[in-house]
Amino acid sequence: MTTFKEIRGTTIEVVSSDPSNPEIGQIWYNSSSGTLKGYLNTGTGIWSSGGNVPLSRYGTGSAGTQTAALNWGGYAQVPDSVNAATISYNGSTWTTLPASINTARNKMGSAGTQTAALGFGGDPFAGPRASTATESWNGTSWTTVNSLNTGRLGFGGAGIQTAALFAGGTGAAPTFTDQSAVESWNGTSWTTTTSLPSAKGQGFGAFGTRDAFTGFGNGPESTSVLNWNGSAWTAGTSLNTARDSASSSGTQTLGLVYGGTPNKTATEIWNGSSWTSNPVGLTTGRGNMNVGPTGPSSECLAISGGPTTVSTEEWTYPNITTKTITVS
Secondary structure, X not given: OXXXXXXXXXXXXXXXXXXXXXXXXXXXXXXXXXXEXXXXXXXXOEEEEOOOOOXXXXXXXXXXXXXXXXXXXXXXXXXXXXXXXEEEEOOOOEEEOOOOOOOOOEOOEEEEOOOOEEEEOOEOOOOOOOOOOEEEEOOOOEEEEOOOOOOOEOOOEEEEOOEEEEEOXXXXXXXXXXXXXXXXXXOOOXXXXXXXXXXXXXXXXXXXXOOOEEEEOOOXXXXXXXXXXXXXXXXXXXXXXXXXXXXXXXXXXXXXXXXXXXXXXXXEEEOOOOEEEOOOOOOOOOEOOOEOOOOOOOOOEEEOOEOOOOOXXXXXXXXXXXXXXXXX
16 A cells, blocks of 8 residues: 655655645644644635835836835825835835835836836826836836826736836827827837737736736726737736726736726636636725736735725745645
8 A cells, every 4th residue: 555655755744733844745643633634735815914115006017026125106095196106125114215206106017126216107196197107216206207108007017127017098188098009118218119900908917927927807807818919919818896996916928817896895806718716805805906017926915905095914835834634
């Protein structure tokens, strides 16, 4: 008869307390509780509570990772105004930084890291409402750089500080018309490139890179997915849950989409060809959260958002945890 040692290469230990640092796949018998336990990959992601932000905002820009994130701008309901503040996250605590963005606005596109970020477009709640402004962050301050060719507010941005893409969005007041325009950033300037197959409004989300970009959802709610390979757009596999103003993270082969209006908690995982609905959704349903990457799809953040909330949630996938093994 095959033993566990022959399969796994280790014996089942008998211990009085659970090991403090088990290996994935390790199994042991806890003599104190009389239970057989294992450290297992459940194949399910989980959201857990992180540090609260100093001010509730939605439609913020963000960049970085789960333990080194940057968040800026957005709309604050109290007071009723767009915001220019910049905050940083170290994995547990948010800190307000002395440098604010130069043009306060919400619903902008964003890209980059905690020390090299890019914010573009958005709604400054003034003038035509669809900004062309682009700002670059060097870890200390924001610098206004070359503007977008088409002013718009929306979420369809992804990439890094020197190579980003902005697709769709909503045009200027008073019509606020959905846009099909796509612009590529080379670190210095924006260049108009192949348009979207159809116009997408400010609820259009995105993840990936400048040359391997996935856009999803729309306002009003949509399951639509579009993939970009650096030269052309193709229709992708539809989302399981229709989304408007949802957030996302990841790459074109491993992505995550979560939340959305109105007050959605649903979370979906993308493997490059299909979407899987995760059994565990956000603790607080919300849309218009952070825009832009905050870590790979295995470790990202859900920051603030609407309705008004100051909460941050941290995503972990896969969920590796100690499980009690029941045998009969």
